[in-house]
Amino acid sequence: MTAPIAIIGAGIAGLSAAHVLNTAGHEVHLFEKSRGSGGRMASKRSDVGSLDLGAQYFTARDRRFIDAVNQWRAKGCVAEWDPALYQYRAGALTPSQDEQPRWVGTPRMSAITRAMVGDLPVSFGCRITEAFRGPQHWSLQDAEGHNHGPFSHVIIAIPAPQATPLLATAPKLAAVAAGVVMDPTWSAALAFKTPLETRVEGCFVQEGELDWFARNRCKPGREADYDTWVLHGTSAWSRAHLDASKEQVIEQLHGAFAEIIGCAVPEPAFTLAHRWLYARPAQSHQWGALADADLGIYACGDWCGTGRVEGAWLSGFDAASRLLDHLQ
Ligand SMILES: Cc1cc2nc3c(=O)[nH]c(=O)nc-3n(C[C@H](O)[C@H](O)[C@H](O)COP(=O)(O)OP(=O)(O)OC[C@H]3O[C@@H](n4cnc5c(N)ncnc54)[C@H](O)[C@@H]3O)c2cc1C
Numbered sequence: 001m002t003a004p005i006a007i008i009g010a011g012i013a014g015l016s017a018a019h020v021l022n023t024a025g026h027e028v029h030l031f032e033k034s035r036g037s038g039g040r041m042a043s044k045r046s047d048v049g050s051l052d053l054g055a056q057y058f059t060a061r062d063r064r065f066i067d068a069v070n071q072w073r074a075k076g077c078v079a080e081w082d083p084a085l086y087q088y089r090a091g092a093l094t095p096s097q098d099e100q101p102r103w104v105g106t107p108r109m110s111a112i113t114r115a116m117v118g119d120l121p122v123s124f125g126c127r128i129t130e131a132f133r134g135p136q137h138w139s140l141q142d143a144e145g146h147n148h149g150p151f152s153h154v155i156i157a158i159p160a161p162q163a164t165p166l167l168a169t170a171p172k173l174a175a176v177a178a179g180v181v182m183d184p185t186w187s188a189a190l191a192f193k194t195p196l197e198t199r200v201e202g203c204f205v206q207e208g209e210l211d212w213f214a215r216n217r218c219k220p221g222r223e224a225d226y227d228t229w230v231l232h233g234t235s236a237w238s239r240a241h242l243d244a245s246k247e248q249v250i251e252q253l254h255g256a257f258a259e260i261i262g263c264a265v266p267e268p269a270f271t272l273a274h275r276w277l278y279a280r281p282a283q284s285h286q287w288g289a290l291a292d293a294d295l296g297i298y299a300c301g302d303w304c305g306t307g308r309v310e311g312a313w314l315s316g317f318d319a320a321s322r323l324l325d326h327l328q
């Protein structure tokens with residue numbers, strides 16, 4: 001019997017790779033350090049309902065990804081989100097509607113990766129710290145010192161700075177990953193008992209602390225008891241405030257939001273902040289995925305492509321396709 005393929009990371013890239021390999025008849029096993037799947041597409045359950053603190057929506061431009069989105073729509077875990085879009089620049093908030101279809105997981109962003117997990121074997125709460133290559137097989141060690149294996153191949157589907165030490169056996173791949181800079185994003189959520197008197201549902205901000213804000217509860221399928229908003233700091237602001245307290249971050253982003261939104265903003269009934277240390281690659285790449293096919297180790301994730309949900313999915317697809325090609 002052949003050993004299964006190990007996939008480290010149950011975000012959209014790892015699960016995209018898992019789907020391709022599983023469909024081709026290969027046994028896979030995923031390792032995920034968090035308690036659930038999704039990574040930067042995860043949603044946070046809170047007292048005011050679930051909140052999409054990471055990816056807000058995604059676009060689909062590549063034919064293969066469009067097909068995947070259509071399959072998720074058919075399963076009911078993705079719906080189109082057509083918000084009243086605005087932009088803020090030169091001190092003015094103006095409507096900025098466009099024709100671009102935008103998609104979200106429903107009833108929350110994490111519904112997509114949850115559906116992709118299906119009955120695939122995943123070890124949750126398991127952070128992999130090392131990958132070893134034996135004479136024939138791979139084995140993995142986790143943060144608690146437990147060993148996992150044997151595996152025929154390893155796919156590392158985590159942000160580049162976290163992937164680098166796991167790629168030590170393949171120094172060329174490790175060097176490429178080590179050169180990738182990933183920018184942070186501070187995310188804050190505010191919930192109001194009485195809805196704000198504004199038509200804005202999503203806003204691209206082009207100056208100041210904020211990059212984007214959205215009315216979370218107007219996405220399809222979301223709980224609507226509170227008027228919930230998610231605010232994202234720019235990469236520059238987030239980096240400059242990397243070690244700020246959550247209270248300071250909420251206060252500053254709330255203040256910036258209140259300046260822009262153009263209506264009365266009362267004290268929120270609920271707030272939270274989350275720091276994404278490795279939110280997005282500082283620049284796009286066109287690598288697809290990294291591979292040392294002879295060793296049997298691959299790396300993928302948004303940082304190998306466009307730094308978006310679609311790029312991450314395509315990168316996982318590419319890693320798995322290269323592995324299958326090498327087996328033929
Ligand atoms: C604030 C924010 C807003 C965004 N907005 C958008 C948007 O609107 N549209 C868009 O298209 N994209 C957006 N993105 C980007 C998008 O979320 C990512 O490109 C995509 O989700 C990355 O997927 P991934 O699978 O490559 O990585 P991840 O989602 O990071 O998945 C990696 C997984 O690996 C796990 N992991 C890490 N290290 C280990 C380890 N050692 N052992 C085991 N498990 C490990 C992590 O817990 C995680 O679950 C946003 C990202 C952020 C942070």
Ligand SMILES: NC(=O)C1=CC=CN([C@@H]2O[C@H](COP(=O)(O)OP(=O)(O)OC[C@H]3O[C@@H](n4cnc5c(N)ncnc54)[C@H](O)[C@@H]3O)[C@@H](O)[C@H]2O)C1
Nearest residue numbers: 058059085086087096097098100185204232279280307308
């Ligand atoms: N905050 C983070 O950490 C992020 C990490 C990774 C991606 N992030 C944001 O995700 C969206 C997704 O990009 P996309 O799929 O290319 O979507 P898009 O809607 O086409 O937007 C791209 C970019 O174009 C500008 N823009 C688009 N539509 C409008 C509009 N109607 N009015 C004004 N400007 C528009 C805008 O600058 C968008 O950012 C993207 O927002 C990433 O920033 C966050």
